[in-house]
Amino acid sequence: MELPFEVGALYNRQKQIHGVFGGQQQGGISTPKEHPLVIAFTGEAGVSHGYHDFWDDDEVFHYFGEGQIGDMKYVAGNRAIGEHVKDGKTLVVFQMMGKGRPYRYLGRFMCQSSYVQPGTPDREGQLRSAIVFRLRSLEASLGLAASETDQAEIDAAIDDVGATSTRRETEVRTKQRLFRERLIGVEKGCRLTGIEDLRFLRASHIKPWADSTHSERVDGENGLLLAPHADLLFDRGWISFSASGRLLVSSSLPSDVQVRFGLKFDTSIRYGIFSRKQLSFLEFHRDVVFDRRMEISRPFHSSNA
Known part of the structure; x- marks a missing residue:
């Protein structure tokens, strides 16, 4: 089934999703009558009640069904997800971005x-x-690229084990x-x-891949979503964040680069709240990465730095 959605992009639920395919405009699961489609929405709804959808170590997405009070029943939307293959329907998942906000398209999934x-x-x-449904993504990616440094370190790790170790390469990727x-x-x-469209963002480890343990490498709290130019600055230690969420800017970052990048380097405001685990990883970034990774390239920097 051809869909007018691009993985990682943002869409208005009423106009661009239901306006095209119909289906229930409220709730976590929508089942359009005129199209062979089941639409599932993941996000904060469950978190507010004390549970949340999650990815396990085998890349299976555990999605909690619908039903706000009492035991969940295998009917309506829940049945639609569980039987979508049998019914010949395509299952797609959107991520809620917050009340009144657009929804992020995560792509096609299959209920296992x-x-x-x-x-x-x-x-x-x-x-x-x-x-709880075990869903497998049918997409090659979420429209989100790895950071420049992450990709280089991953490629190096793959090269270290030799070209014949396809199993190791698969594990790393x-x-x-x-x-x-x-x-x-x-x-x-x-x-x-403020960009939320995954097509224009990179997934950046806070504690670099090369320095992380196996569990830290797959920990979502060991990361930030950053626009490419912000990712470059963070990866190479030109910027970081304090424990209070304020931006830290290296004194070695050329002022003309700051201006030309067009980023607002306001060190007086807080850029959101970080979780306890994120703060721990940020401490490592400040101690090991910030103001250090660029040392090799410093001779080439502007004399105005």
Whole structure:
């Protein structure tokens, strides 16, 4: 089924999704009557009730079904997801970006199976049994590129094990893809530019790939979504963030570069709140990366730096 959506892009739910295909305009699962399509929405709804959709280590997306009060039932939207292959319908997933905000298209998925998870709170805080679907993405990526430094370090890791180790190459690329999948559940967009369209962002590790443990490499909280020029500055240590969320700018960053990049280097404001784990990774970035990675290239910098 041909769809007018591009992975990573943002769309207005009423006009660009339901206005084209129909279906219920409220709730987490929409089942248009006139099209062989099932539309699932993931985001903050479950988090506010004490649970959230997540990616496991095998790149399977665990998606909680619909039903706000009492045990979830395998009917309506829940059945539509579980039986979409049997019914000959395409399953797509959009990410909620916040009330009144557009929705991010994550692409086509396939439901592999489902399970019941007891002890899940409902809208009123009462514990109930929830239906959770195991979804596999059918997309090669989420429209999100790896940062420049990450990609170089990943390529180097693959080269180190030799050209014949296709298994090792697959493992490395899978870890990077899993990191990107988890990161978009933590960060909505670039903190410096406000861009949220994944097609124009990069997934940047806070604690560099080469310095991270296996678990840190796939931890979404060890990352930021950054526009390419902001990613370059962060990766190479020209900028960082303080524990209070304020921007730190290296004194070695040429002033003309700051102007030409068009970024507002306002060190007096806070660029959002970071989680406890993000703060830990940022401490490493400040201590090891910030104001250090550019040392090799400093002789070429403007004398006005």
